[in-house]
Amino acid sequence: MKIEKTRLDSKGRAVIPKPFREALGLREGDPVFVSLNERNQAIMITQYSESAVYQLTICMGDAPGTLAKIATILFENGVDLIATESHSTLRTKGAVWRILCTINRKKTNFAKLKKLLLRNGANSLSFARI
16 A cells, blocks of 8 residues: 655645556546545545446445455446445444445346345345446
């Protein structure tokens, strides 16, 4: 992981350091996602995808391996993760996973995906196109 210090200007804007922009191929005017993790007090900037982007929120059990199992199901069903944030809500009992993703509409059957997730550790989930 690379870290570089930058400053906010009077309008609250931060400059993405040139080596970071070059590494991602970002240019002036390119759209990006900015996500806020209030719990960790962190902001993440992620490249924008031309595909339709969804926010998927999954409430799940917090048993070891649950997140990996759900991630595998998402991958196998055409869900491409852009950015994620997860945390325990009650240690060993519950967790929440928030995901920005694109979905391969030809490969993804939402009803089937929901059933698979609910059978494999998810307690509830929501999809929203953003």
